[in-house]
Amino acid sequence: MDSLLWFVISLVLLVNVVRWIHRHMHGVAYLLTGSPDMALVLYALPLLPGVLLHELSHALMAFILRVRTSGLTMFPRRDANGHVALGSVMVEQVDVVRASLIGLAPLLFGCGAVLLIGQQVFGVADLGSVLVSGEGPAIANALGQLFQTPDAWLWLYLIFSISNAMLPSSSDREPWPPVILFVVVVFIVVLVTDQGVMLQTLAAPVSAGVAWLTAALAITLAVDLPVMLLIVLLERGAGSLRGQRVYYSRPSDDEPRRRRK
Numbered sequence: 734m735d736s737l738l739w740f741v742i743s744l745v746l747l748v749n750v751v752r753w754i755h756r757h758m759h760g761v762a763y764l765l766t767g768s769p770d771m772a773l774v775l776y777a778l779p780l781l782p783g784v785l786l787h788e789l790s791h792a793l794m795a796f797i798l799r800v801r802t803s804g805l806t807m808f809p810r811r812d813a814n815g816h817v818a819l820g821s822v823m824v825e826q827v828d829v830v831r832a833s834l835i836g837l838a839p840l841l842f843g844c845g846a847v848l849l850i851g852q853q854v855f856g857v858a859d860l861g862s863v864l865v866s867g868e869g870p871a872i873a874n875a876l877g878q879l880f881q882t883p884d885a886w887l888w889l890y891l892i893f894s895i896s897n898a899m900l901p902s903s904s905d906r907e908p909w910p911p912v913i914l915f916v917v918v919v920f921i922v923v924l925v926t927d928q929g930v931m932l933q934t935l936a937a938p939v940s941a942g943v944a945w946l947t948a949a950l951a952i953t954l955a956v957d958l959p960v961m962l963l964i965v966l967l968e969r970g971a972g973s974l975r976g977q978r979v980y981y982s983r984p985s986d987d988e989p990r991r992r993r994k
Contacts (some may be wrong), residue, residue, distance in 0.1 A: 739947050740946055743947055743954065747900070747953055747954060750954065751957070754897055755776075757965070757968060758964060759773075759817070760981070761964060761968050761979075762776040764972055764977060773810075776809070782894040783898025783899060784819045785807060786842060786898065786899070787839040787898045788805055788821065788839075789842075790838040790839040790899075791838055793838065795835050800825055800831055801824075804822065805821070806822075808820075818902075829908040833909050835905075836904075836908060847892050847895055848945065850952075851948070851952040854888050855882055893960055896956065
């Protein structure tokens with residue numbers, strides 16, 4: 734239960750951190766270029782490796798599930814409502830189960846890539862468990878390992894790019910509600926009729942999977958939080974030089990706007 738709680742906390746934190754990073758990266762690009770179109774390109778460039786993995790994850794999961802795809806693109810654009818899409822791949826209409834798995838693929842593959850880099854490149858073992866323990870020296874030691882490897886900054890950049898492009902988009906999440914409802918109903922039925930026997934059998938693999946995801950999210954947060962500080966400094970510096978600042982009218986608005994100080 735504790736591992737599930739920490740997973741939920743990590744996921745909620747990551748969703749809000751990623752949303753903030755996207756909006757303010759776009760804002761900094763707007764301040765630097767002064768052009769909405771150029772700002773969109775400049776904002777998308779650092780996220781290109783992550784966007785590539787995101788779209789390829791959709792395509793690979795669709796291939797595994799025997800669903801046809803087409804039109805994979807990596808060029809950023811705005812839709813008719815002004816929302817920004819950094820990449821896309823067309824997937825044929827299928828049942829909600831397969832559609833949900835295809836939509837979930839970027840998060841699964843992204844977490845796998847982040848965890849693989851964290852453990853194989855940086856040697857960060859069980860970071861999620863260390864963070865959950867709350868032991869200051871152990872946390873500092875685990876995070877310190879991130880910088881004690883050759884080409885550390887390149888690998889950290891890849892983690893940043895992947896983690897900030899792996900969350901499912903609104904279109905990815907469209908088929909989820911009926912699947913989530915079905916899973917909840919099955920869980921309740923099993924809990925009532927099976928007296929928890931099946932749940933006890935599944936407890937170990939589920940707990941391992943949750944710990945795996947929590948560790949991946951913890952690594953992404955450890956990389957993202959310092960980047961947020963850098964973005965704040967860039968935004969303030971660029972705004973001071975140009976005598977302007979960016980304001981964000983509402984959370985659903987993807988397009989930053991400038992105004993004079």
